[in-house]
Amino acid sequence: MAAQKRTSIIEAASKLFLDSGYDGTSLARIAEAAGVSKATLFKQFTTKAALFEAIVTEYWRVDDEEAPVPEPGNLRAGLETIGRRYAGLLTQPGMAALFRIVIAEVPRFPELGETQFRLGKMPYFESVRRYLVAEKTAGTARLDDAEMAATQFLGMISNYVFWPRMLLPHWEPDDSAIAGAIDQAVLTMLARYGTSKTSR
Structure with missing residues (x-):
């Protein structure tokens, strides 16, 4: 209750x-x-x-028991899992409304933006950054800047799945379109950061 x-x-x-x-x-x-x-x-x-x-x-909660961070060793599979999870977070009912609230109110209440950044985006972003570092340690990713790599990967997905919703209220790509966007983001990451140990 x-x-x-x-x-x-x-x-x-x-x-x-x-x-x-x-x-x-x-x-x-x-x-x-x-x-x-x-x-x-x-x-x-x-x-x-x-x-x-x-x-x-x-809104940003991920159940660690039901959806743990992927184990390193298979960069493609790990990125696919993270990509699907991120798209799921961004397209859940209410997420777009949450961003609209923050964007509308942040000039008068900057603490709302700080809260969204500190408690929402950054913990999720940090989990992706740590995953990429683990893949580098495992020899399945070559990267010097895991923070930039995480930014690139999540940005490729959100720029298609989420941000158009801020201007286009009826932006609703179907499941196949979202899956295609995730696949393209994963392929781009593999081409840029994959190694000979990467499962392609």
Whole structure:
């Protein structure tokens, strides 16, 4: 029941932040929209900033037990797994709305952008960077700058799967188009960073 209420609060807050703005949404309105008492909401989230942090963390959450970072040794398979997982994160319901909230409010509330970067994007990005370093150690990737390589790989996927949604509300590539974009990103990475040990 507590988990259901938390989900209801996060969903209601996300919608209200998008519709009315971060500043224009009170915790009382969120409680009403979520169908919970103000006491229940305040028990879980004492401030609006804490609630926004929970929203960001929820959208970027990857279950490490169900979706562990790939083991090094097969660069193609590892990148395919990471690519599919990243596309799944970016296309989940609400992710585009979360970015729109941040983009709209960051001039007045820069801490929202910092929260999205610190709790959302960077932990995921860092896991990809560490994976690429592990592949280099295993001899299946040749790279001097794992941070740049991670930026390139994730950027190739997000530039097709996600960023057009910021300007084109009906941008909805189908599963085959998304899979094709991931495949092309993987092939580009293999051509640039693969070694003789890489499974091609």
